[in-house]
Amino acid sequence: MKKKIEKVAVIGAGSWGTALAMVLADNGHEVRIWGHKEEQITEINTLHTNEKYLPSVPLPHNITGFSSLDEVLSEIETIILAVPTKAIREVLNKIANIRSEPLIIVHVSKGIEPDSLLRISEMIEQEMPADLLKDIVVLSGPSHAEEVSLRHPTTVSVSASNMETAEKVQDMFINQNFRVYTNPDIVGVEIGGALKNIIALAAGISDGLGYGDNAKAALVTRGLAEITRLGVKMGASPLTFSGLAGIGDLIVTCTSKHSRNWRAGNLIGQGHNLDEVLKNMGMVVEGVRTTKAAHQLAVKYDVKMPITSVLYDILFNGVNAKDGVDMLMARSKTNEMEDIANVFDDQNSIVHDKK
Numbered sequence: 001m002k003k004k005i006e007k008v009a010v011i012g013a014g015s016w017g018t019a020l021a022m023v024l025a026d027n028g029h030e031v032r033i034w035g036h037k038e039e040q041i042t043e044i045n046t047l048h049t050n051e052k053y054l055p056s057v058p059l060p061h062n063i064t065g066f067s068s069l070d071e072v073l074s075e076i077e078t079i080i081l082a083v084p085t086k087a088i089r090e091v092l093n094k095i096a097n098i099r100s101e102p103l104i105i106v107h108v109s110k111g112i113e114p115d116s117l118l119r120i121s122e123m124i125e126q127e128m129p130a131d132l133l134k135d136i137v138v139l140s141g142p143s144h145a146e147e148v149s150l151r152h153p154t155t156v157s158v159s160a161s162n163m164e165t166a167e168k169v170q171d172m173f174i175n176q177n178f179r180v181y182t183n184p185d186i187v188g189v190e191i192g193g194a195l196k197n198i199i200a201l202a203a204g205i206s207d208g209l210g211y212g213d214n215a216k217a218a219l220v221t222r223g224l225a226e227i228t229r230l231g232v233k234m235g236a237s238p239l240t241f242s243g244l245a246g247i248g249d250l251i252v253t254c255t256s257k258h259s260r261n262w263r264a265g266n267l268i269g270q271g272h273n274l275d276e277v278l279k280n281m282g283m284v285v286e287g288v289r290t291t292k293a294a295h296q297l298a299v300k301y302d303v304k305m306p307i308t309s310v311l312y313d314i315l316f317n318g319v320n321a322k323d324g325v326d327m328l329m330a331r332s333k334t335n336e337m338e339d340i341a342n343v344f345d346d347q348n349s350i351v352h353d354k355k
């Protein structure tokens with residue numbers, strides 16, 4: 001079937017915004033990308049590269065850079081919001097001041113806001129006046145920008161409260177290299193994408209300490225258990241966590257050299273200090289702020305999250321990484337399956353409550 005060609009604006013010219021702009025450009029859309037650094041936009045428009053974020057990757061010529069939000073949004077119905085969680089409110093605020101027509105906002109960020117404990121779709125609902133918001137869609141899954149930009153096979157999920165809009169976004173992005181599934185569980189897709197960064201930091205620390213594959217498999221598996229426990233309490237379907245936005249993204253982020261969260265954890269495990277690691281990364285490491293948020297969520301929802309809790313102590317309370325691992329291994333004995341049964345009990349009670 002022939003694709004509907006659209007004008008789309010990608011807001012955020014970092015690694016992920018640029019890689020997704022390439023997918024859209026490959027699909028023939030008229031792609032605009034907005035960034036707040038004039039010299040980077042000039043580079044995109046003249047050299048057709050974005051060397052800082054995707055070194056040595058030529059960008060398709062149907063991507064045009066904009067440094068004015070006003071201009072990038074003109075005659076646009078759909079934006080792809082690709083800035084770090086920390087910048088979302090600021091950017092939406094600017095958009096809300098410019099815009100007079102409703103937008104479909106596809107967000108691709110993976111975080112939860114500390115203190116407010118809001119998911120990104122909830123932050124968007126708070127920041128954008130209802131008359132400027134047509135729909136919110138989340139796109140998430142195992143997808144490092146570096147590999148997407150090389151057109152390596154990649155799969156992601158999109159979710160929205162309006163599934164027709166999710167399908168529209170699926171059609172906009174899907175191609176031979178970039179396979180897009182829909183999933184009706186927006187809470188699960190957002191929680192899975194955000195919380196896997198915590199476990200990736202922990203996996204990096206484990207590797208940095210010199211531990212091996214057994215430790216990493218333990219972190220991924222028990223990490224998934226605690227993500228699922230919290231996600232279900234927040235209203236997600238447990239099934240989402242065995243999908244792309246759950247185990248899929250956990251695997252890719254905990255095992256890939258591309259992951260900034262894994263790399264940051266790896267350096268911390270080797271003994272480097274958190275502030276120094278974040279300063280030298282030059283790109284966002286979402287898991288640090290999300291650890292703070294998840295630690296608060298675990299208290300709010302009364303959910304056991306031992307990996308998150310130990311990571312919180314390593315990042316913010318000066319606990320030594322090796323001592324943190326020892327603390328996890330010395331926890332009182334428990335039954336693996338009880339956890340799983342509790343998740344399904346919680347899910348049943350959510351279903352009954354809704355009836």
Ligand SMILES: NC(=O)C1=CN([C@@H]2O[C@H](COP(=O)(O)OP(=O)(O)OC[C@H]3O[C@@H](n4cnc5c(N)ncnc54)[C@H](OP(=O)(O)O)[C@@H]3O)[C@@H](O)[C@H]2O)C=CC1
Pocket residue numbers: 012013014015016017035036037053082083084085087090091108109110111143144145146282283284286
């Ligand atoms: N990279 C990836 O593979 C993937 C990333 N994601 C998610 O996408 C989101 C964005 O990440 P990613 O692109 O990788 O991050 P990067 O660090 O690569 O890029 C972030 C971009 O946002 C810009 N930015 C930061 N603050 C502001 C602001 N206040 N106003 C305007 N622009 C701002 C940065 O500009 P500057 O250059 O000035 O810093 C940069 O262009 C994150 O939530 C991440 O988890 C999701 C899937 C894959």
Ligand SMILES: O=C(CO)COP(=O)(O)O
Pocket residue numbers: 110141142143144145197200249252253258259260261262284285286
């Ligand atoms: O979300 C990602 C891959 O799916 C990117 O992970 P990092 O932010 O750790 O690089």
